[in-house]
Amino acid sequence: MIRVENLKKAFGPKLAVNEVSFSVERGEVLGFLGPNGAGKSTTMRMITGFIPPTSGKITVGEHDMLLNPLPAKRLIGYLPENAPGYADMTVQAFLSFAAELRGLRGDARKKAVSRAVDLCSLENVLYQHIDTLSKGYKHRTCLAQALIHDPDILIMDEPTDGLDPNQKHEVRNLIKRMGATKAIIFSTHILEEVEAACSRVIIIDRGRIVANGTPEELKARAANAGAVCVRVKGVSSAALAEELRRVAGAGKSEVLRDDGGDVEIRVYPESAWTNGALTANIASLAAQKKWQLEQLHTEEGRLDEVFRSITLPDTVKAG
Amino acid sequence: MNAWTNIKAIVKRELGAYFSSPIAYVFLVIFLLLAGFFTFTVGSFFERGEASLVSFFTWHPWLYLFLVPAIGMRLWSEERRLGTMELLLTMPITTWQAIVGKFLASWLFLALALALTFPVVITVNILGDPDNGVIVTGYVGSLLLAGSYLAVSCMTSAMTRNQVISFIVAVLILLFLILAGFTPVTDLLSRFASPRVVEVVAAFSVMTHFEGFQRGVLDARDFVFFASVMGFALFTTGVIIRSHRAG
Numbered sequence: 414m415i416r417v418e419n420l421k422k423a424f425g426p427k428l429a430v431n432e433v434s435f436s437v438e439r440g441e442v443l444g445f446l447g448p449n450g451a452g453k454s455t456t457m458r459m460i461t462g463f464i465p466p467t468s469g470k471i472t473v474g475e476h477d478m479l480l481n482p483l484p485a486k487r488l489i490g491y492l493p494e495n496a497p498g499y500a501d502m503t504v505q506a507f508l509s510f511a512a513e514l515r516g517l518r519g520d521a522r523k524k525a526v527s528r529a530v531d532l533c534s535l536e537n538v539l540y541q542h543i544d545t546l547s548k549g550y551k552h553r554t555c556l557a558q559a560l561i562h563d564p565d566i567l568i569m570d571e572p573t574d575g576l577d578p579n580q581k582h583e584v585r586n587l588i589k590r591m592g593a594t595k596a597i598i599f600s601t602h603i604l605e606e607v608e609a610a611c612s613r614v615i616i617i618d619r620g621r622i623v624a625n626g627t628p629e630e631l632k633a634r635a636a637n638a639g640a641v642c643v644r645v646k647g648v649s650s651a652a653l654a655e656e657l658r659r660v661a662g663a664g665k666s667e668v669l670r671d672d673g674g675d676v677e678i679r680v681y682p683e684s685a686w687t688n689g690a691l692t693a694n695i696a697s698l699a700a701q702k703k704w705q706l707e708q709l710h711t712e713e714g715r716l717d718e719v720f721r722s723i724t725l726p727d728t729v730k731a732g
Numbered sequence: 733m734n735a736w737t738n739i740k741a742i743v744k745r746e747l748g749a750y751f752s753s754p755i756a757y758v759f760l761v762i763f764l765l766l767a768g769f770f771t772f773t774v775g776s777f778f779e780r781g782e783a784s785l786v787s788f789f790t791w792h793p794w795l796y797l798f799l800v801p802a803i804g805m806r807l808w809s810e811e812r813r814l815g816t817m818e819l820l821l822t823m824p825i826t827t828w829q830a831i832v833g834k835f836l837a838s839w840l841f842l843a844l845a846l847a848l849t850f851p852v853v854i855t856v857n858i859l860g861d862p863d864n865g866v867i868v869t870g871y872v873g874s875l876l877l878a879g880s881y882l883a884v885s886c887m888t889s890a891m892t893r894n895q896v897i898s899f900i901v902a903v904l905i906l907l908f909l910i911l912a913g914f915t916p917v918t919d920l921l922s923r924f925a926s927p928r929v930v931e932v933v934a935a936f937s938v939m940t941h942f943e944g945f946q947r948g949v950l951d952a953r954d955f956v957f958f959a960s961v962m963g964f965a966l967f968t969t970g971v972i973i974r975s976h977r978a979g
């Protein structure tokens with residue numbers, strides 16, 4: 414539904430977005446992950462037609478956003494960063510206005526407003542002015558505006574920013590639910606959010622895409638993904654390490670704990686992830702040797718490690 | 733047809749924004765008080781002993797100098813300050829529909845303010861036997877004058893998120909448009925410039941083109957002038973907004 418090709422945006426000499434290409438289909442929820450200033454908002458602003466790219470192509474549905482913006486914009490619902498709204502309007506008037514600009518009239522408009530109000534639980538603040546709303550309600554009002562025409566494409570810039578944990582949870586569920594029938598892009602810098610709601614993740618850093626895959630694929634890129642942790646009582650660390658070294662598929666290992674007879678060792682797989690074979694081999698060795706096994710698990714890799722390792726500036730990584 | 737419904741939606745919202753705060757009512761009261769003050773005190777309406785509204789209309793270029801930028805300054809500055817511009821311009825509408833909608837709403841509001849001066853028309857009709865045709869052309873000219881000032885204010889408000897700066901820049905531009913044809917200034921200018929130059933400079937002034945309307949003369953050139961000022965200022969508004977978005 415959305416295709417972005419070689420998108421570039423320069424602000425003066427500064428390249429905010431550099432050669433970004435990706436696509437999102439219906440049924441996908443794409444998480445846009447990246448440190449502050451990475452170019453997430455700039456990319457979204459170009460996709461929604463707010464700012465023109467310096468070069469590159471954006472296709473929304475069948476329409477080119479640059480050549481034919483109106484039909485392209487009709488397909489999109491957009492929640493900008495910081496959820497702006499007209500301070501002097503009531504929630505009801507604001508949503509009505511949004512519906513009107515979306516071409517909804519009469520009954521259809523009333524229905525659309527009440528549907529969006531339901532979806533975002535705004536019943537209690539319907540006649541309140543937007544500048545008197547709490548941050549959570551303000552966010553949800555802007556989200557309701559984005560959903561008012563039940564768009565095929567939903568683009569949200571930090572949709573859970575500034576919400577309390579319950580509200581975050583609600584918004585994530587809403588995203589997941591809607592993800593089944595829409596194409597969704599949302600940006601965040603909260604990693605659990607990506608794991609909780611996305612079918613695919615793009616990590617963007619200093620304007621470039623540095624990773625693109627499912628959350629599982631990305632986690633597998635963590636340094637210790639696939640490593641096996643073994644905790645055994647009543648052995649010496651040297652003896653245990655020696656035994657583990659001889660297990661099929663085992664590579665390097667490191668001692669995590671050595672508390673006089675309480676030893677924990679992490680064994681890295683010899684080559685690429687051996688898919689649990691290493692764990693199974695170690696388990697059978699433990700059974701055979703009758704170790705007093707305290708713990709045995711395969712590490713999944715953590716998204717934050719992946720994120721840090723690919724988005725930290727090179728100088729920091731080296732140091 | 734779609735364009736018109738979009739413009740209407742924006743006009744409705746903007747008018748709602750004026751009337752949802754007390755500022756609209758404060759503005760109307762100040763406008764009427766000042767209009768009355770200029771007409772009856774400064775313009776010596778009664779002392780003239782004529783049945784006309786010359787003393788009423790003649791002050792409008794000055795009256796609007798501060799009041800119209802006060803109405804226009806928020807049009808785009810506010811959108812930028814609140815960030816709602818990003819919402820508005822990612823809606824399926826064109827930039828010019830948004831510009832025209834906002835402009836029309838404020839112009840309608842100014843037209844309402846002007847319409848509320850009707851007691852002065854009644855007064856002059858009770859006291860004497862004025863030429864009501866001249867009064868009508870006076871109102872038409874005044875409305876065009878207000879529209880031109882408003883378009884300039886609209887343009888300056890697109891330049892900045894700060895309403896105060898937008899106001900000041902608008903007043904400065906408008907002051908120039910007044911002074912270029914203000915008699916004391918043209919008199920001064922004619923002392924060291926050829927009459928031709930003075931005439932050209934004065935042709936850029938709202939004073940020159942508002943004059944005919946006050947005397948009941950409808951000249952196509954005056955219409956063209958006001959229409960061009962509005963067209964140019966609104967077009968420039970579009971250019972400014974586009975260049976801001978381009979970064």
Ligand SMILES: Nc1ncnc2c1ncn2[C@@H]1O[C@H](COP(=O)(O)OP(=O)(O)O)[C@@H](O)[C@H]1O
Binds near residue numbers: 429448456
């Ligand atoms: N209008 C603008 N003018 C100049 N620089 C900008 C503008 N908008 C964004 N930038 C710069 O582009 C970079 C990317 O910003 P942004 O897309 O907002 O990042 P993110 O949303 O990922 O935090 C930042 O360095 C920011 O300073």
Ligand SMILES: [Mg+2]
Binds near residue numbers: 494
């Ligand atoms: Mg951002």
